[in-house]
Structures are given as structure tokens and as C-alpha cells.
Amino acid sequence: MSDKFSSIESQASYGIGWQMGEQLKSNPFDGLALDAVVEGLRDAFNGESQQVDNEQLRDAFGAIHQRMQAEKAEQNKAVIAENETFLAENAKRDEVSVTESGLQYEVVEAGNGEKPNANSTVRVHYHGELIDGTVFDSSYQRGQPAEFPVNGVIKGWTEALQMMPVGAKWKLTIPQQLAYGEQGAGAAIKPYSTLVFDVELLDILG
Numbered sequence: 001m002s003d004k005f006s007s008i009e010s011q012a013s014y015g016i017g018w019q020m021g022e023q024l025k026s027n028p029f030d031g032l033a034l035d036a037v038v039e040g041l042r043d044a045f046n047g048e049s050q051q052v053d054n055e056q057l058r059d060a061f062g063a064i065h066q067r068m069q070a071e072k073a074e075q076n077k078a079v080i081a082e083n084e085t086f087l088a089e090n091a092k093r094d095e096v097s098v099t100e101s102g103l104q105y106e107v108v109e110a111g112n113g114e115k116p117n118a119n120s121t122v123r124v125h126y127h128g129e130l131i132d133g134t135v136f137d138s139s140y141q142r143g144q145p146a147e148f149p150v151n152g153v154i155k156g157w158t159e160a161l162q163m164m165p166v167g168a169k170w171k172l173t174i175p176q177q178l179a180y181g182e183q184g185a186g187a188a189i190k191p192y193s194t195l196v197f198d199v200e201l202l203d204i205l206g
Contacts, residue, residue, distance in 0.1 A: 020041075024037065029064050029067070029068055030067070039051070040052075069182065072182060072191070073182070076182075076190075076191055076192050079190065079191070079192050079193075080176075080192045082131070083131060083175075083176060083192060083193065083194040086131045086194055087102075087104065087173065087175055087194060090104055090173050091104055093106075095107075096173070099159065101155070101156075101159060101178060102175045102177065102178065103156050103159050103160060103172065103173075103174060103175070103178055104172070104173035104174075104175075105160055105163075105170050105171065105172050105173070106170060106171040106173075107168065107169075107170055108169040108170060108171055108198075109167070109168055109169040109200075110165070110167075110168060111164065111165040111166055111167030111168030111169070111201065112165055112166075112167055113165045113166025113167045113168075113201075113204075114165060114166055114204060115162060115163065115164060115165050115166075116150050116161055116162060116164075116201075116204045117150065117162060118150050118151045118158065118162060119149070119150070119151065120149070120150045120161075120204050120205075120206065121147060121148065121149050121150070121204070121205040121206050122147070122148065122149075122150060122161060122201060122202075122203065122204055122205060123145050123146070123147045123202045123203040123204075123205055124139070124145060124146055124147075124148075124161075124199055124200060124201055124202055125139050125140055125145050125146075125199075125200040125202060126138070126139050126140070126146065126197050126198060126199045126200070127139070127140050127141070127197065127198040128195060128196070128197045129195075129196045129197075130188075130189070130193055130194075130195070130196070131193075131194050131196065134188075136188040136189055136195075137188075145202055147205060150162060154174065154178065154179050154180065154195075155177075155178040155179075156172060156174030156175070156178035156179055156195070157172070157174075157197075157199075159178070160172050160199065161199075161201065164199070164201045165201070166201050166202070166203060166204060167201065168200070168201050169198070169199070169200045169201075170198075170199050171196070171197070171198055171199075172195075172196070172197040172198075172199055173194065173195075173196050174194065174195045174196075174197065175194055176191075176192045176193055176194055179193065179194070179195045180193065180195075
């Protein structure tokens with residue numbers, strides 16, 4: 001251990017800096033200037049005036065965010081193209097309907113019950129896959145229906161459920177912008193993924 005970190009205070013201070021460095025490293029952007037980071041930290045800690053005003057900061061953060069999103073989209077260009085091709089081909093099938101938002105659905109069983117609204121809570125069985133057939137979630141496999149508010153799920157589900165009467169079984173093909181978009185969801189659902197669901201609306205709970 002270095003002599004300059006021999007006291008408890010210096011060790012704790014170094015630990016704080018280390019944690020901040022780890023956070024910065026996990027959220028990098030091109031051009032991150034560590035010297036400027038340290039200077040900003042020092043100014044704030046010492047109560048000095050900002051050397052970069054709030055308007056400049058907003059502009060800078062906005063520009064960096066746009067740059068990172070553009071780079072992310074470029075990196076995922078092949079994935080985006082593959083999913084768009086899948087959606088285009090699926091939409092050509094006679095049994096598939098496409099809503100104004102881009103949601104694609106196929107009525108497997110019509111059902112004849114009531115339809116939920118955005119504030120309803122529903123009980124459903126479902127099976128979710130990626131376009132390559134990889135299963136990422138399935139209440140059928142768990143042997144237990146799911147219960148959730150209609151407005152508490154992804155946009156594609158919220159839209160579809162309000163069109164489905166109780167007893168209906170639909171196949172949903174949900175474009176990424178109505179699913180988890182550029183963020184993805186965990187390790188299973190990558191950014192820009194189209195999701196395919198078999199959904200059975202069992203009941204409206206309230």
C-alpha cells in the first residue's frame with residue numbers, strides 16, 4: 001500500500017474516487033477528458049463558480065447523447081435491417097393486420113368477452129420469442145398465468161390488450177419502437193429487437 005494512503009480518511013477518499021472512475025469507465029464516450037472531470041470535481045467540492053455554464057452543459061450533454069445514440073444505431077444497423085425485413089415480410093401475410101402504430105397481430109381465436117381498458121388489470125397466458133425463435137419468457141412454461149395492469153407493460157401489449165376480448169388468443173409481432181427499443185431488456189432481448197408473442201386474454205380483474 002502506498003504511504004500516501006496510510007490513513008483511514010485517505011483510504012476512504014481514494015475508494016470514493018475509485019468508484020467514480022469505475023462508473024465513468026462503464027459509461028464511456030469518445031473524448032472524455034479525465035483532467036476536466038477532476039477540475040469540475042475540485043471546483044464543485046471547493047465551492048468555486050462553474051467554469052462552464054448550465055446552458056453550455058445542456059448543449060454539451062445533448063450533443064454527446066445524440067452522438068452516442070448515432071454510434072449505437074450504426075453498430076446495430078445489421079440488427080435493425082434484419083428486424084425490419086422480418087416485419088415487412090410478416091405484414092404481407094393475409095391473416096396479419098397492422099395498426100397505425102406498426103403493431104402486427106393475428107387473431108387465432110376471436111373470444112367473445114369484454115375488452116379491457118388502459119386502467120384495467122388483466123390475467124393472461126403468453127409465450128414470447130425473438131424473430132429467430134429464441135424463447136425469452138413464457139407463462140405457459142412456468143405453468144402460471146401472469147397478472148398486470150394494461151398500462152404497465154410495453155406499448156405493443158398495451159395497444160393490443162385493449163383490442164382483445166376476454167377469451168381471445170392473438171399472435172402479436174411487436175416492432176422495437178413498441179417494445180424495448182434501443183435499450184433492449186436484460187441479456188435476452190437485445191436493442192432494436194422485434195418481439196413475437198402468443199397472447200391469451202383469460203380475464204379482466206378490475
